[in-house]
Amino acid sequence: MxxxxxxxxDRMAQALTTALAQRGHTVRRAARAxxxxxxxxxxxxxxxDLGLPDLDGLELLRxxxxxxxxxxxxVTARCEERDIVQALRAGADDYVVKPFRMNELMARIDTVRRRTGALAPRPDAGPGPVRAGDVEVDLAGRTVTVAGTEVRLTRREFDVLAMLAARPEEVHSREEILDRIWGDAFLAASRSLDVHVAGIRAKTGRAELVRTVRGFGYRLGPR
Incomplete structure (x- = not known):
């Protein structure tokens, strides 16, 4: 890959490049946005990394x-909750704070690639769009429209919504969602899932699209 x-x-870039190369990846390093x-x-x-010399990393992420x-x-030294939340909302698939264990980072890379690959649409993907009120979720095309107008979600926000829409009559536990989308059910104490659910509600303008089942998890809103 x-x-x-x-x-x-330079030192961090060299260490990461070496670790990635040892695992069979090719690497292009960019020092500037x-x-x-x-x-x-x-x-x-x-x-x-978010600490770049020519542009704030969060703006580059967007x-x-x-x-x-x-x-x-x-992968950054910024550890404030505000930065983490903003990065996740802007579309980051994971957030690792420096200093970190190299083996842990490599495992996170494998997990993110595996999960995002598993959630990518197939050429023959189905079923057709799922409707919840005036919201339409096209699972194959990975698009969401509200009252006929397309709404842009981040990849992770869409993955969460698509999981709920694929089985709209079921309640999905937090652990199930975290395991399926993030690859780690033990992230249940983190705010990652909550941040993405809040993003779905805000961007669609439909607070009931993702219903909270208190103490358990989430389900798709009334259809």
Whole structure:
């Protein structure tokens, strides 16, 4: 797999490049935001530092997500909850705080690639669109429309909504969703799932589209 490593620290970039190469990945390193934007379309997954010299990393993340759907993990020294929440809302698939254990990061890369690959649409994908009120979720086309107008969700937001829409009569536990989408049911104490559910509600303008089943999980809203 071909990785785009967006990292301005030479020592960190070298360590990550070596670790990725040992696992069979090819790596293009970009030390600046402009270089990342130039090469992101060729990437099969992205590692993104937020502390870049020419552009705030969160702004770069938003720009990358307009042109690239590849799995993306933020790897940064920023550990404030606000930064984590903003990155997840902007489309990051995972968030790793420096310093980190290299083996853990490699495992997270494998998990994100496996889960995002498993959720990618197949050429023969079905079934047809699922409707919930005036919201239509096209599972095959990975699009969402509200009252006929398309709404842009992040990849992870769509994955959560699609999981609920695929079995709209069922209640899905937090652990089930986290295991299916994030690949780790033990992330139940984190805010990642809550952040993405809030994003779905806000972007669609339909607070009841994702219904909370208190103490258990979520289900698709009234159909």
């Amino acid at each position: 071909h990785a785009l490593l967006v990292e301005d620290d 402009l270089d990342a934007l130039r090469h992101v379309r060729e990437a099969e997954f992205v590692l993104l 720009r990358l997500r307009t042109v690239c759907a590849a799995p993306l993990i933020v």
